[in-house]
Amino acid sequence: MFTTTERQVRCCPSHSSYDELSNHLLAEFPDVDANTVAREIARAVAAAQFTGVSQADDVLLMCELVARHQLQLMTGRSPDDAKLDPQPHPARSRTR
Numbered sequence: 001m002f003t004t005t006e007r008q009v010r011c012c013p014s015h016s017s018y019d020e021l022s023n024h025l026l027a028e029f030p031d032v033d034a035n036t037v038a039r040e041i042a043r044a045v046a047a048a049q050f051t052g053v054s055q056a057d058d059v060l061l062m063c064e065l066v067a068r069h070q071l072q073l074m075t076g077r078s079p080d081d082a083k084l085d086p087q088p089h090p091a092r093s094r095t096r
Contacts, residue, residue: 008065014057018045021064029071036074040067 011028015021018041025037044066048059072078 008068010064010068015060015064018060018063021060021067025067025071028068029075031075032071037067037071040070043067044070 011024015024022034022037022041025041026032026034029037041063044063045059047066048062051062053059053062069078
């Protein structure tokens with residue numbers, strides 16, 4: 001059973017480059033191809049930059065967390081809790 005309070009486990013304290021991160025993610029997720037890992041890293045970098053994170057080390061750290069989480073979702077290692085039991089919400093009435 002999955003819990004939503006599980007912490008992300010990092011493979012090492014830090015990564016010195018995107019190449020190193022990519023290699024570590026490929027080793028951790030052998031069932032995912034290199035193009036998918038590269039795509040998720042690129043998406044994570046764009047997300048980090050969009051939030052205004054500018055320090056290279058901070059972008060790399062955020063990128064690792066986002067990419068690792070996406071790969072966990074893809075491989076079924078983590079559930080997508082938002083989609084496990086979607087509930088319809090009643091439409092709100094608009095008053096003017």
